[in-house]
Structures are given as C-alpha cells and as structure tokens.
Amino acid sequence: MRSLRGRVTLITTVAAASVLIPAGVGGVAVAKxxxxxxxxxxxxxxxxxxxxxxREYGLPPGDLxxxxxxxxxxxxxxxxxxxxxxxDAAESLPPLSDVWPTQRDRVVDTTSCSNGTCRHxxxxxxxxSPDSAVVYAAESSPKVLSSQxxxxxxxxxxxxxxxxxxxxxxxxxxxxxxxVKAIRAELDEVNISDLSRRVTQPRGEDxxxxxxxxxxxxxxxxxxxxxxxxxxxxxASHELRTPIAGLRTQxxxxxxxxxxxxxxxxxxxxxxxxxxLEAIITDLLLLARIGSRVDMAKERVDLAELxxxxxxxxxxxxxxxxxxxxxxxxxxxxxxxxxxVANVLDNAVRYAESGVTLDLSAHEGQAVLVVENDGAExxxxxxxxxxxxxxxxxxxxxxxxxxxGLGLAIARAIALAxxxxxxVEDRTGGARFVxxxxxxx
Numbered sequence: 001m002r003s004l005r006g007r008v009t010l011i012t013t014v015a016a017a018s019v020l021i022p023a024g025v026g027g028v029a030v031a032k033x034x035x036x037x038x039x040x041x042x043x044x045x046x047x048x049x050x051x052x053x054x055r056e057y058g059l060p061p062g063d064l065x066x067x068x069x070x071x072x073x074x075x076x077x078x079x080x081x082x083x084x085x086x087x088d089a090a091e092s093l094p095p096l097s098d099v100w101p102t103q104r105d106r107v108v109d110t111t112s113c114s115n116g117t118c119r120h121x122x123x124x125x126x127x128x129s130p131d132s133a134v135v136y137a138a139e140s141s142p143k144v145l146s147s148q149x150x151x152x153x154x155x156x157x158x159x160x161x162x163x164x165x166x167x168x169x170x171x172x173x174x175x176x177x178x179x180v181k182a183i184r185a186e187l188d189e190v191n192i193s194d195l196s197r198r199v200t201q202p203r204g205e206d207x208x209x210x211x212x213x214x215x216x217x218x219x220x221x222x223x224x225x226x227x228x229x230x231x232x233x234x235x236a237s238h239e240l241r242t243p244i245a246g247l248r249t250q251x252x253x254x255x256x257x258x259x260x261x262x263x264x265x266x267x268x269x270x271x272x273x274x275x276x277l278e279a280i281i282t283d284l285l286l287l288a289r290i291g292s293r294v295d296m297a298k299e300r301v302d303l304a305e306l307x308x309x310x311x312x313x314x315x316x317x318x319x320x321x322x323x324x325x326x327x328x329x330x331x332x333x334x335x336x337x338x339x340x341v342a343n344v345l346d347n348a349v350r351y352a353e354s355g356v357t358l359d360l361s362a363h364e365g366q367a368v369l370v371v372e373n374d375g376a377e378x379x380x381x382x383x384x385x386x387x388x389x390x391x392x393x394x395x396x397x398x399x400x401x402x403x404x405g406l407g408l409a410i411a412r413a414i415a416l417a418x419x420x421x422x423x424v425e426d427r428t429g430g431a432r433f434v435x436x437x438x439x440x441x
Contacts, residue, residue, distance in 0.1 A: 047137035351375035
C-alpha cells in the first residue's frame with residue numbers, strides 16, 4: 001500500500017489479529033478446561049460419596065441414589081466385571097468403563113465413547129483388598145467439549161473485533177490526516193513569486209499542528225531570504241549607481257579632453273570610487289550571509305576580551321573609555337560579534353564630540369553592552385530608521401567619513417542572528433546604543 005492511511009490500517013489489522021487470535025484460542029482452551037474441571041469435580045464427588053455409603057451401609061436394596069442430577073450414571077462393579085448395583089439411568093448398561101483402579105492409584109478419571117456418545121467417568125476403588133469393588137460415576141460429556149461450536153463463536157467474535165479495529169483505524173487515520181491533506185493542498189499553491197502565504201495551523205499541540213508551525217516557520221525564512229535577495233538587488237542597483245556614475249564621468253571627461261586631464265588626479269578619484277564600491281559590495285555580501293549556515297561555527301566568546309582586542313587595534317580621533325565586566329561569555333560567531341562591536345564603535349566615534357564610553361556587564365541572564373557618545377542626540381522618530389540599510393541622518397557627513405550606510409544594519413542583523421537585540425535609548429546630550437545578547441549556559 002502506498003498511502004500512509006492504508007499502511008497504518010494494515011499494521012493495525014495485523015497487530016489486532018496477532019493479539020486477538022491467540023487470545024481467542026487461549027480463551028477457548030481455558031473455558032473448556034474450566035468446564036471439564038467442573039465435570040470431573042462432580043463425578044469425583046459422586047463416586048466418592050457412593051463409595052463411602054456402600055462401605056458404611058452396604059449395597060442398597062434398590063437403585064443407587066443420585067445426589068447430582070448431572071451425574072446420573074452410577075455403578076458398583078465387582079471383579080469379573082460384574083455390575084452389582086446401579087442408578088436407574090445406568091441399570092441396563094454394561095460397566096461404564098473398562099478402567100480398573102489399582103491399589104496405588106485408587107481414583108482414575110477417564111472418558112469413554114460408544115455409539116457417538118461420550119462420557120466423563122470417574123472410577124474409585126473402594127478398598128485395598130484384591131477383590132475390592134469399584135464405583136463408577138459418569139456424566140455425559142458437555143457438547144461444548146466435543147463440538148466446535150465454541151471455537152466457531154469465538155473465531156467469529158475475533159473476526160468482528162479485528163474488522164472493527166481496522167474500520168476504526170481507517171476512519172481515525174483519515175480524520176487525523178485530513179489536516180495534512182489540507183496543508184499539502186495549501187503548500188502546493190505557494191510559489192516562489194508569493195511566499196507570503198501560510199498554511200492553516202490546526203488547533204491543539206499535536207504533531208500535525210507542530211508540522212504546520214514548522215512549515216510556516218520555513219516559509220517565513222524563505223520569504224525573508226527572498227526579501228533579502230530582492231533588497232540586495234535593490235540596494236546594489238541604488239547605492240552602486242552613484243560611485244559608478246562618478247567613475248564613468250571622470251573617465252568620459254578624460255576621454256573627451258585628454259590634454260586637460262590630470263592623470264594622477266584621475267587615478268586618485270577612480271581609486272576612491274573603486275574603494276567605495278568594494279566597501280559597499282563587501283557589506284552587502286555580509287548582510288546577505290548573516291544568519292545563514294555560511295558562518296555558523298559558533299563558539300564561546302568572552303565579550304570583554306573581544307572588546308579589549310577591538311579597542312587596542314583602533315586609532316580613533318576621540319578616546320574610547322571602556323569599563324568591562326569580566327566573565328561575560330556568550331555563544332556566537334566570533335568574527336560576526338567583532339564586526340558588530342566595530343560597527344557600533346565606528347558609529348559612536350564618527351558622531352562624538354570629545355569621547356566615547358563603553359560599558360559591558362551581565363544582567364538577568366544577558367550580556368549588556370552600552371556604547372555612548374557626547375555628540376548630537378538621535379531624534380526618537382529616527383531611532384529605528386537608522387538601523388535600515390543606507391539610512392543616513394546626515395548623508396554628506398557620512399560619505400565624507402567613508403561610511404557605506406550599512407554599519408548599523410549589519411550590527412542589528414548580527415544581533416538578531418545571535419538571538420539578541422540592539423536599540424537606541426534615551427540620553428541627554430549624545431547617543432546611547434544598547435546591545436543585549438543571551439549569556440552562554
């Protein structure tokens with residue numbers, strides 16, 4: 001069977017049959033054993049009682065007394081064999097069995113069949129003397145023991161139960177897989193040109209709901225990836241156009257007026273534009289790679305050591321005063337975290353008037369890095385916008401400083417990829433950036 005529903009039903013049917021058939025066979029065997037044990041108890045009790053009465057009172061003048069209506073065949077037989085006393089039902093019958101108990105085994109249970117009739121017979125030797133008589137007590141064997149009726153009934157019940165189990169499994173599996181079928185149909189309608197659609201998530205917390213949640217999460221990641229690609233193409237076409245246009249203008253001017261062109265000045269300008277193109281492309285590629293599996297070799301990173309190394313290699317125009325708490329360790333990609341710290345410091349130094357302060361501490365399971373400068377305050381309405389790509393609150397000043405407009409966007413992308421946050425908080429007379437990352441366990 002190719003369908004999951006059919007396979008589950010088949011497995012359930014086989015499992016039910018594997019359990020119910022042995023249980024049915026065992027149940028029939030136990031039932032027959034219990035019935036037969038009851039018959040033997042009745043014949044033994046009757047034979048023992050009759051033997052005791054004959055030993056105590058002798059043979060009765062008439063028929064032997066029947067105490068159990070089911071055990072109505074009773075005989076006292078002497079060696080010969082010769083029937084010397086019998087119940088009314090057994091009076092005209094030959095000895096009920098040819099089994100003769102020995103002195104060591106005085107009670108014998110046996111069955112005898114004749115003319116299509118079977119009996120359960122108990123033979124009790126009355127004494128140890130060689131000529132001791134034997135009392136036979138017999139009951140007609142219950143039909144349930146000699147026929148296959150009980151077997152057929154139980155087999156029919158087993159077949160019905162197996163059929164019900166299969167039918168119930170088919171229905172329940174179909175109902176359970178109905179949301180999966182709906183999810184599949186919705187997923188088939190999702191295409192690369194529109195990844196905004198989501199599959200319907202069933203209520204509850206079962207496996208199907210978990211599957212739908214995972215699918216929606218995957219679609220969300222695909223949508224973000226596609227959006228990043230579209231954003232990359234848009235950003236590249238927009239931001240690369242300016243340096244390319246400047247470079248083209250310089251080259252065309254040199255081509256038109258070669259005698260008026262200063263080659264050294266032309267080369268310097270071309271190199272500046274080329275450097276800017278390279279910086280933009282490098283940052284755009286980094287943004288596209290953050291959060292993917294390309295740089296996901298995570299390790300335990302001591303943030304105090306990382307910040308100390310970053311500050312030691314810098315030659316900033318204003319001093320950076322660090323206050324680093326020790327033992328602040330996070331799990332992350334070292335190179336990306338170093339780039340995050342560098343970008344935040346670059347931004348702080350770029351707009352600082354006289355200095356930058358940096359504070360690192362651990363608070364409530366998070367590493368908290370606060371970077372402040374004494375430059376211009378960031379308006380509240382711009383505090384989220386500055387983390388967008390190519391956003392410059394002072395475009396001319398940023399370009400003069402060599403920024404690509406991607407530094408804070410890269411910082412936020414790295415923070416998010418490490419399950420953290422970065423935001424601008426209130427500060428009078430300057431800017432305050434706060435990075436929060438979860439501490440390593």
